[in-house]
Amino acid sequence: MWENNNEIIHNLVTLVVFPGTYQDRYESESLMWNAGIEVETAGKVVLINNTVAGSERVAFKIKGEKCFEAPNPLTDWYGNVGHSTLHGIHMFKISEPGCAKISKFLIYKCWDYGVYQQVWQFIFELIHVLSYLFIVIY
Numbered sequence: 001m002w003e004n005n006n007e008i009i010h011n012l013v014t015l016v017v018f019p020g021t022y023q024d025r026y027e028s029e030s031l032m033w034n035a036g037i038e039v040e041t042a043g044k045v046v047l048i049n050n051t052v053a054g055s056e057r058v059a060f061k062i063k064g065e066k067c068f069e070a071p072n073p074l075t076d077w078y079g080n081v082g083h084s085t086l087h088g089i090h091m092f093k094i095s096e097p098g099c100a101k102i103s104k105f106l107i108y109k110c111w112d113y114g115v116y117q118q119v120w121q122f123i124f125e126l127i128h129v130l131s132y133l134f135i136v137i138y
Contacts (some may be wrong), residue, residue, distance in 0.1 A: 004043040008050055013037060016055035016085075033090060035061035036082070040093055049079035059085045059107065063093040064100030067123055078104035085110050091117035099123065 013036035020027035036052030038061040052059035059082025088107030094100035
């Protein structure tokens, strides 16, 4: 997703195939980390009740919610589920200077990381991760 004011509500994404190994291809190294739902470049995104079930790479690629906005049931993220993936959530950018929030996700059956992020200031709120490794920070 790109641009602003996107609402991604009640979606089921299955079988996200990595192009580097699709059919007869084999790439020994690739920096492509495709996700079932990618909203890291969009602004003012609403993610509600989405499921990514089966991805060879990532379930959600996000930049998080704004940390210091008042709660709003129309725009707060909740009910998002990612499972049977390599990584559950990737976060490389933040939604506002100094802070990003990940809340109300259920991530399970990830082969590697539940949450992989490269930002330093973040808030986890009511996130459930059942994975081999919970969070990796670089």
